Amino acid sequence: MRIRATVAVVSGALALSALTGAAAQAAPGPDRERPAPPTAQSVFGGKATVKGQGFKAAAAPKISKVTVNGGKDIVLGTTKLKTVTVSITASHASGIGDAYTYLWHGSTPETADWLIVPNEEYASCKASSATTSTCKLTVTIDPQWDLVNDLAGSWNVVTAAQAADESDFVWNDKGAKTRVQRASRLDVNATPEPVKKGKTLTVKGTLSRANWDTWKYAGYTKQSVKLQFKKKGAASYSTVKTVKSGTKGALKTTVKAASDGYWRWSFAGTSTTPAINSTADFVDVK
Structure with a gap:
């Protein structure tokens, strides 16, 4: 007998819990209320094989592959929701009848910061x-509902699968990992344009990223950003120098103008913020 119908009750409780915590979420911080985590028994019921919890079964399903967001980091800005697909490949002698997942941040699901x-x-x-x-399955993340700055970085992914004959299932609280990152922005401006050959060219820019506490973009300071140049007609960029972002993410440096070409800034990214290249600024050298 399937007991998965209880998920509707669990989801309803989660929704109610999330609603009661809405006021706390409006002012992000560690005191906001978090929903209670679903458990293996509440989702599937019956006997279970739960990794790390002492349950054992002779013929539990086996999960062989998990893919979250197509293998890419999950990047969110300040307003737009993002729906992410979680794919779970599993096997059992009777086939696979169902699967389950959820994302959580913290040390354990029971003490998770958020899920x-x-x-x-x-x-x-x-x-x-x-x-x-x-x-x-899919999960939808709302940066103004689900996230604060402290939640950027590594998240755990629950992975579970149920046998087609409903004889057993497997559940792993840490079946996979994914990264949830604060979207980055990077711009460039080279002056003067045009510039005489051998004269000084000033290249400025700003590195910023989504601030999930204020729902605005803010400068990303003290980050190494490469200034790159591609000569007109060339196929690729080369790095000219590396600059540290300053107050409000400001970037500024000078170079000697040598030939026509494209200037850009390139940021390698961090665990909480994705890599990004600015658009190119073409400079005509006279």
Whole structure:
């Protein structure tokens, strides 16, 4: 007998908990209320194989692959929601009937800073053989509801799969990891334009990133950013020098103008902020 219908009750409780914490979320901080984590038994019921919790079964499903957001980091700005697909490939002698996932940040699900449950009650599963299926679920992240700056970086992903005959399932609280990052912005401006050959060219810019506490973009300071140049007609950029971002993420340096070409800034990224290249500024050298 399927017991997954209880997920609707769990999801409803989570929604209610999230609503009661809305005021706290409006002023992000460690005191905001977080929803309670779903458990293996509340989702699937029955006997379970839960990694790290002492449950054992002779023929539990096996998860062989997990992909979150197509293998890419999850990057969010200050306003736009992002829906992410989690794909779970699993096998069992009877086939795979369902799967489950949610994202959480912290040391354990029970003490997590925050968690995000899937949109669907049931996974969409496609069989590749009589025993193996890939199941997909989605989670939607709202930067103004789910995130504060302290939550940028590594998140854990719960992965679970249920046998088609409902005889057993497997659940792993740390089945995969993903990174949730604060979107970055980077601009460039080289002056004067045009410039005489051998004269000084000043290149400025600003490195900023989403601030999930204020829902605005703010300068990213003390970061190494490369100034790069591509000569007109060339195929690739080369690094000219590296500059540290200053107050409000400001970038500024000078170079000697030698030939026509494109100038840009390039930021390698951090664990909390993605890499980004500015658009190119073409400078005509007379």
